[in-house]
Amino acid sequence: MNRRNFLSSTAVAASLSLANGAPAIVSGRRSRILLRSSWQVVNIGDIAHTPGVLALIEKHIPEAEVRLWASGDLTDEVAAMEHKRFPNLKIVKGRIDSKGKASNVDLAAALEWADFLLHGSGPSLVARKDVEAVVKHYRKPFGVFGITRGSFFGTDDKAILDQARFVFFRDSVSLKQAKADGIKSPVMEFGPDGAFACDLRNDAKAEAFLKANDLEHGKFLCCLSRLRFTPYWTIPSRKRPVDPERHARNEAMKEHDHRALRDAIIAVARETSLKVLLCPEDMTQMAVGKEMFWDRLPEDARKQVVWREKFWLTDEALSTYIRSAGLFGSEMHSPIMAVGNGIPAIVCRFQEQTSKGFMWRDIGLGDWLFDLDRDVEHAGIKPAVLGLAMNPEAARSKTAKARAFVQQRQKEMCDILRRQLV
Secondary structure, eight states, X not given: OOHHHHHHHHHHHHHHHHHTTOOOOOSSSOOEEEEEXXXXXXXXXXXXXXXXXXXXXXXXXXXXXXXXXXXXXXXXXXXXXXXXXXTTOEEEOOOBOTTSOBSSHHHHHHHHHOSEEEEOOBXXXXXXXXXXXXXXXXXXXXXXXXXXXXXXXXXXTHHHHTTOSOEEESSHHHHHHHHHTTOOOSOEEEOOOGGGGOOOOOHHHHHHHHHHTTOOTTSEEEEEOOOSSOOGGGSGGGOOOOOHHHHHHHHHHHHHHHHHHHHHHHHHHHHSSOEEEEOOSBTTHHHHHHHHTGGGSOHHHHTTEEEOOSOXXXXXXXXXXXXXXXXXXXXXXXXXXXXXXXXXXXXXXXXXXXXXXXXXXXXXXXXXXXXXXXXXXXXXXXXXXXXXXXXXXXXXXXXXXXXXXXXHHHHHHHHHHHHTOO
């Protein structure tokens, strides 16, 4: 499916929404949206989903009020970061039991207050049980913004998705799968990940880090890496046992998945005036970057490379990305945030990451997408990274077109949401 078809089908979807009789939920006051989002805080991309969707609603549906229903592991530090950008945001946590009782008074109040439940972007219908409980016990209408369907996250959500006023899938592979599975929501469309709209900033921290590491604006690339499966068992706070099968898969594939990226780092260091910043998207990746990149670089190349030793939050990361010449690597949401803010980004994917990487084709950046499961594609990574580095104006122009397409699609998503609120 191409981008023109996405746009034309949206008009059809909008007509369907109206034809199905969107209810007049609100009369004489601001409409109220309860956003179920905030999946975990060990990954800056998972954090970015929430402020991205909040920014979209703020921009396109300013007449609406929003409260965030966050997952239990939302930390005070991350909440403070979100409140800095959205000072009036009210955040609740908690669950609904089998009898429909909320686990605390704040959640109970938010559920009664809400006109509409919006499930935010994520790797699946992450909060399926919460959505089911709201529909069953509170009879609130709901919709879904920018999720992936399939893979190891399961597809046991058809019955509840059939009841959604709309479901947006963040990659066309997921949309195709949903249609094949017979999901009957009246509006099912491609809808970009909410993290594209994330605009958190911590410029002071970013500037301090760049200065301490002799990195100049526009004169460095960011490189991100990951293993096939996130080794959550290495994060002390998660207290998870080692998963032997996933650990074995990581060990078997890590050199295969990092070799071409390492060659690209070396080429940038030797053939351009740019430096490379090795940086993490989740709490496990500083160690991965050191082992698979930093420790294996030749000495002459290492002089042009900076390894970030400590984890960071979304605001500092994004403030750093927008000061870079671009990103490349095998992560997804840092590139999403980069492109959403006009910064070029090359994505490498593999099967364990689900189909989300194919969104790069959907937004017009297919030649910046490399499938690491296809060995024939590895040879194209270094030339693509060098092309981005050596032709910055062309790279930014290409990114601007993709960004404009994403922004238009997200406006249309919000238009469909608004029709459920009037």
